[in-house]
Amino acid sequence: AQTVTQSQPEMSVQEAETVTLSCTYDTSESNYYLFWYKQPPSRQMILVIRQEAYKQQNATENRFSVNFQKAAKSFSLKISDSQLGDTAMYFCAFMKQESGNTPLVFGKGTRLSVIA
């Protein structure tokens, strides 16, 4: 079974600053995907970024980037130039790479507050 651990229940950052959210995972799978999801106060789940485990290059999406360390089973999210709209719960998630559709395994989340 896979597990995902987010060790920071809450974090805060000043507007325009950079913040890093941590995530570690445990799996015996060789091929998988990792994700960061954002859940704003509306509670709508929004995919922020995806990383394929077979890719060495870290994924980036505008102000969001990841630091993927496969051997250490670590997958952190860096948010640059933080904006008030980044205030949300952030979930790290794992998905096995299989033909078909497999469910997501989520961490417990980190509540991020961006302060003006």
Add this chain to the structure above:
Amino acid sequence: DGGITQSPKYLFRKEGQNVTLSCEQNLNHDAMYWYRQDPGQGLRLIYYSQIVNDFQKGDIAEGYSVSREKKESFPLTVTSAQKNPTAFYLCASSPLTGGFYNEQFFGPGTRLTVL
């Protein structure tokens, strides 16, 4: 507009009553999922279905039941056997393509409160 709808947005239930949460999608997705969200617990998988008339239990299936009679619908019944049903319930769906990665799209959720 294509998307996933969940109804109702808020649901109140008396102890001992069964209640059914609706999830409908018009994205022509093959797979559908139910997750439960509790404060400080993240999202946990209740059930999922990859095709019509087939579904698998997730990590916390006890006290819940599902059906998948139509591709676009995946209702979740919370039975009286579920000891602590008050939670936020999220439905998701994903396509089945030839590749390995299929993004999951989430509905807006249903907040269930047991009185």
